[in-house]
Amino acid sequence: MSYFRTAKHTLLPITATLMVALLANSALAKDTRQPIDLELEKYWNVENPVPTVTNQTHAHKGALEGTLAFGVVPNDSYYLPIPLTVRAAFHMTESVALEASFSYLGLGPQSDLHDFLLDAGKQGLLQGVRKPTQMTMAASLDLMYSPFHGKLGIFDKKISSFDIAMVAGAGLIGANVDETPEVEDPLTSSFLPAGHWGLSLRFFLKEWLTVRADYRQFAYKPQDAVLFPVEMTIGVSFFSN
Secondary structure, eight states: OOOHHHHHHHHHHHHHHHHHHHHHHHHHOOOOOOOOHHHHHTTOSSSSSOOOOSOOOOOOOTTTEEEEEEEEETTTTSSSEEEEEEEEESSSSSSSSEEEEEEEEEEEEOOOOHHHHSSTTTOOTTTTSSOOOOEEEEEEEEEEEEEEEEEEEEETTEEEEEEEEEEEEEEEEEEOOOOOOOOTTOOEEEEEEEEEEEEEEEEEEEEEEEEEEEEEEEOOOOSSSOOOEEEEEEEEEEEEE
């Protein structure tokens, strides 16, 4: 009897401890997340280490993208070209696209330096020397690679997706070039080969609509020196699906 009483007093605390532990585990295992938490995890899961490149909000493989944009070429020393740009892209994969672009470079105001060279002295300082090149258009065919995707929370109102693409390709620069500086005659219209590279940033307003900002740099040689004009534009893009 003494043996059974000892076993009884020993087993009761152990059994009670096990039951408390099981009840505690059951309570901890219960999913206490609110419905809003479950919905947010579809778009922004901070607990699971999922690479953003495999967790894009919008998939555009096989889609066509059209872009309308305008901007400025800020690094021309003599003119301020104002680009009006159209682009068309085909997205071959989720991260790679082929894009064609065309920019009409309407001439903005001349720079203070150009005005000074024209007005200095009786005949100005551009008489008998090569005149500055005037860009009139730019066209290119580029390969776009978008390895960076992310999501941006705007306070408590909206979660917006964005991506960043690297761009590289080749094309043509249309320019008015002074080919006979020793003679005072009109500039010659020419089309010159150019290299092309840059970055694109897209913020998705909807699956088919984005706000897009682009930085593009060309390299071309109208005469003796190689020029590197920069084209900066902002516009909107439309997707076919």
